[in-house]
Amino acid sequence: MDQQGQNGLMRTFREPWRSRGALAYVVAALLTGFYVVLYWTEWLTPAAVALGLRSKWLLYGALYSVAMVGGAAYYLRHHGNSRYNRVRIAVNVGVQVALAFLLPLIMPLFGGPEAYLSYFWPLSYDKLWPSTLSSLPVYLALYFIVGSLLVAPLLAYRYGKRWYCSWVCGCGGLANTFGDPWRHLTASSTRSWRFEKVSVHTVMFVAVLTTFLLVLDAATDGATGTFHWLVAGGQWWSVKQLYGLVVGAILAGVVGVGFYPLFGPRLWCRNFCPMAAMLGLFQKLGRFRIAVKKDMCISCGNCTTYCEMGIDVRSYAQSNQSFTRAACVGCGMCAHVCPRGVLRLENAPREQADKARVRLPVVDL
Amino acid sequence: MRVVIIGNGVAGIEAAITVRNREPTWSVTIVSEESDHFFSRTALMWVHTGQLSHACIEPHERDLYARMGFERVRARAVGLDTAARRVFLAGGLAPLPYDRLLIAAGSRPRPGPWPGADLRGVGHFVTHQDLAWLEAEVHGGPSRGGPPPRPDAHLSATADDSPYRPRPVAARGGARAPAVIGGGLIGIEAVEVLVAAGLRPTFFIREDWFWPMALDPRESAWIAERMGEHGVDVRLGENVEALVGDDRLQRVRTDRGEVDCDLCVVAIGVVPNTDWLRADRGEPYRSGGQPVKLDARGGVEVDEGLTSSVDGVFAAGDCASVPWYDGVRRPEQLWYTARDQGRVAGRRLCGDTALYARGVWYNSAKLMDVEYTTAGLVSVGVPDERNWFYEERGAVRSTTRIVLSGERVVGFNLLGRRWDHEVLVRWIEEHRSLDYVLAHLTEASFDTELVPPLEVPARGVELDGPAPTVIDGGMPAMVV
Ligand SMILES: Cc1cc2nc3c(=O)[nH]c(=O)nc-3n(C[C@H](O)[C@H](O)[C@H](O)COP(=O)(O)OP(=O)(O)OC[C@H]3O[C@@H](n4cnc5c(N)ncnc54)[C@H](O)[C@@H]3O)c2cc1C
Ligand code: SF4
Numbered sequence A: 001m002d003q004q005g006q007n008g009l010m011r012t013f014r015e016p017w018r019s020r021g022a023l024a025y026v027v028a029a030l031l032t033g034f035y036v037v038l039y040w041t042e043w044l045t046p047a048a049v050a051l052g053l054r055s056k057w058l059l060y061g062a063l064y065s066v067a068m069v070g071g072a073a074y075y076l077r078h079h080g081n082s083r084y085n086r087v088r089i090a091v092n093v094g095v096q097v098a099l100a101f102l103l104p105l106i107m108p109l110f111g112g113p114e115a116y117l118s119y120f121w122p123l124s125y126d127k128l129w130p131s132t133l134s135s136l137p138v139y140l141a142l143y144f145i146v147g148s149l150l151v152a153p154l155l156a157y158r159y160g161k162r163w164y165c166s167w168v169c170g171c172g173g174l175a176n177t178f179g180d181p182w183r184h185l186t187a188s189s190t191r192s193w194r195f196e197k198v199s200v201h202t203v204m205f206v207a208v209l210t211t212f213l214l215v216l217d218a219a220t221d222g223a224t225g226t227f228h229w230l231v232a233g234g235q236w237w238s239v240k241q242l243y244g245l246v247v248g249a250i251l252a253g254v255v256g257v258g259f260y261p262l263f264g265p266r267l268w269c270r271n272f273c274p275m276a277a278m279l280g281l282f283q284k285l286g287r288f289r290i291a292v293k294k295d296m297c298i299s300c301g302n303c304t305t306y307c308e309m310g311i312d313v314r315s316y317a318q319s320n321q322s323f324t325r326a327a328c329v330g331c332g333m334c335a336h337v338c339p340r341g342v343l344r345l346e347n348a349p350r351e352q353a354d355k356a357r358v359r360l361p362v363v364d365l
Numbered sequence B: 001m002r003v004v005i006i007g008n009g010v011a012g013i014e015a016a017i018t019v020r021n022r023e024p025t026w027s028v029t030i031v032s033e034e035s036d037h038f039f040s041r042t043a044l045m046w047v048h049t050g051q052l053s054h055a056c057i058e059p060h061e062r063d064l065y066a067r068m069g070f071e072r073v074r075a076r077a078v079g080l081d082t083a084a085r086r087v088f089l090a091g092g093l094a095p096l097p098y099d100r101l102l103i104a105a106g107s108r109p110r111p112g113p114w115p116g117a118d119l120r121g122v123g124h125f126v127t128h129q130d131l132a133w134l135e136a137e138v139h140g141g142p143s144r145g146g147p148p149p150r151p152d153a154h155l156s157a158t159a160d161d162s163p164y165r166p167r168p169v170a171a172r173g174g175a176r177a178p179a180v181i182g183g184g185l186i187g188i189e190a191v192e193v194l195v196a197a198g199l200r201p202t203f204f205i206r207e208d209w210f211w212p213m214a215l216d217p218r219e220s221a222w223i224a225e226r227m228g229e230h231g232v233d234v235r236l237g238e239n240v241e242a243l244v245g246d247d248r249l250q251r252v253r254t255d256r257g258e259v260d261c262d263l264c265v266v267a268i269g270v271v272p273n274t275d276w277l278r279a280d281r282g283e284p285y286r287s288g289g290q291p292v293k294l295d296a297r298g299g300v301e302v303d304e305g306l307t308s309s310v311d312g313v314f315a316a317g318d319c320a321s322v323p324w325y326d327g328v329r330r331p332e333q334l335w336y337t338a339r340d341q342g343r344v345a346g347r348r349l350c351g352d353t354a355l356y357a358r359g360v361w362y363n364s365a366k367l368m369d370v371e372y373t374t375a376g377l378v379s380v381g382v383p384d385e386r387n388w389f390y391e392e393r394g395a396v397r398s399t400t401r402i403v404l405s406g407e408r409v410v411g412f413n414l415l416g417r418r419w420d421h422e423v424l425v426r427w428i429e430e431h432r433s434l435d436y437v438l439a440h441l442t443e444a445s446f447d448t449e450l451v452p453p454l455e456v457p458a459r460g461v462e463l464d465g466p467a468p469t470v471i472d473g474g475m476p477a478m479v480v
């Protein structure tokens, strides 16, 4: 039977591994350690080769897919009574396994490049770098340029950034499956919101700037030697290398996933992802919104607690205010856990969304 | 200007915020025995299961009181001197002077009328302290979310008959055979938390079907079926006669026999929390001046402006008896009405002439895992009543009941799907016909995305006569 709401009551705060008990710290340490090993050593390469995979990155793709499938089973056991949740997770896991593992595994066997088709710029920060584009076949270069600059923003305008962040993206996918047990740990204080607004837009700015500098460097053909060296040089502190180290490895990997059990699964998506920031701006201008049913909110806090992006959904719901927040990834969980069915995700044209609200029980004399 | 507000619930806090937004310099004092922070009483059940922590159910960040400049007194109010304009406090605290007073003291649980109702192992599920008791009985203590801040800060200034006194614990995490008495909303929530803790409660309901205040027998049968599937032993039409045990609860005796129990949640309704306002009560209660007028149920009688019988004294929320659509005064006992009343009362405290105008009735709830929306009149003896009832059993299971008075649609009772009551209320106000409503029903749908819409059968659903009711005289659905 299809149901819309949370089925049965969760024991979140009675399970120590989900509520910052000792085990949560152990898991966080293991995850963080794994990413350090992955990024800065070659220890995983022999294991990959032994399994018949060409590189440690394909092994990582395999492990990532396994974590997502396992996490999806956990997620569906808790929230699978709702059709939106079932379809969304199935698509997200499907995209990961097909486009971010099997395709890169198989394409080179037929002479193609090892391309990750579900990742776009600026999340996949090097996708639009001249060095990357020039190494790709023309059809793939076009795919990434049109996908990143045109299709992604347009879809975000039409359906909200959820089309990417909660249906396609691997980072979001891991957060919503493997990371689901910890979604309530995302901070929802005003302070955390202030931090997020500054940090996520800063990273977006830096991502655009880095790309711009690299394009400039390629356009001038590395003519000015010092500029080329500063921007695209091989030393670890050139703009290109530094961005990869800080944003690509430390923030997205080590911190982003390693800290799942302590700060929730969307630490990266919320505070650092340049793609989320960019699509968020289009979402804010576009049609996606969360509609709030008048007066039905009982201020219980389920929505705010289980919002993985730390949005204080309750503050909108209890003041009868439909809303669009740039951060919202449209995971649908707020609507799912709301015990009074107050919230609904919508892609409504503006006129319809703003339809006049009727009477208030307060009469002024 | 000194504003004093008795009660830190939704009515009290909304009033306080309203006053502060209008009058930055007035002194606003909030007296609350139960808790330091305003919390959502409706969310107690999820704190018990561990789905939420205490901090989660506080709708404002904890710096609210400092930010808004509210004075907070954590003590029991034990009486009122309306002549000298001051509130008496327990624990030997100095009386609190006021210029304008709001009574927003909420409800207290109705005590069980049977012998043994004060045994250890017997309690309620209404206050913070009730929650702490039930957590101790079932789980041995609070979840990792921890207890609320300063849970016992009021104990130096309370009274023996206060509903906010800690309740003695019998089982300390060892409760195995729980019972719940009373088939209202709080009763079913108590059942749910016990089920979530892996227990199989016995659910005693005096009426012949579950929650006749709101559901007709067909709707009720579905909910009872859901409860059965979760291992609940639902005893309909069974009257409790006594709670049996020496010191500690051992059995519940009913008109049909005895059931072994080591824990019992009594959820037979709530009453206005106003005994402390009655004159002529013994220590520590005191009074002076003309007492505030209470109605037969104990609610503070107020007019549309939420003004009591005494000048400068207002009441809002569960403890206020407000005029209903039929002219009769009753308390409303709902979250959103308490909130709205708090806002109106706040305006009154500022000296405005705002009115509280109750429109068409509506509410929503969740019964086990079944969504419930109601609007208008559904179980109150509607003149010339007819019912359109349709049960959907496909990918979605739902029931749709539309109540007519003659040709006019006057009520909706909807289970299993989500609906936008605003549209339903508009149709009721517009005196729509059944044909119109059925043709436009999808406009009121609030289902989540991808859920197949309800397909209303074109014809073939017979109209029934009046829905059976066990209630005589006008109290619409949704009494806790
Ligand atoms: C378990 C449960 C579930 C519920 N679920 C729903 C629901 O789903 N939907 C819905 O609409 N309603 C629901 N309700 C009802 C709803 O919670 C109440 O209608 C609402 O909380 C009333 O708010 P209030 O501000 O009037 O009073 P309360 O929230 O009861 O607040 C009373 C305040 O007064 C203070 N106080 C009282 N007496 C004194 C005194 N003598 N001295 C000092 N302080 C005092 C207390 O400390 C407290 O702060 C539920 C109630 C319960 C118990
Ligand atoms: S607001 Fe709701 S849909 Fe958006 S991210 Fe938070 S929980 Fe998900």
Ligand code: SF4
Residues within 6 Å of the ligand: A296, A297, A298, A299, A300, A301, A302, A303, A304, A313, A314, A317, A318, A334, A337, A338, A339, A340, A341, A342, A343
């Ligand atoms: S919107 Fe729903 S989940 Fe959120 S606080 Fe209100 S009732 Fe609770």
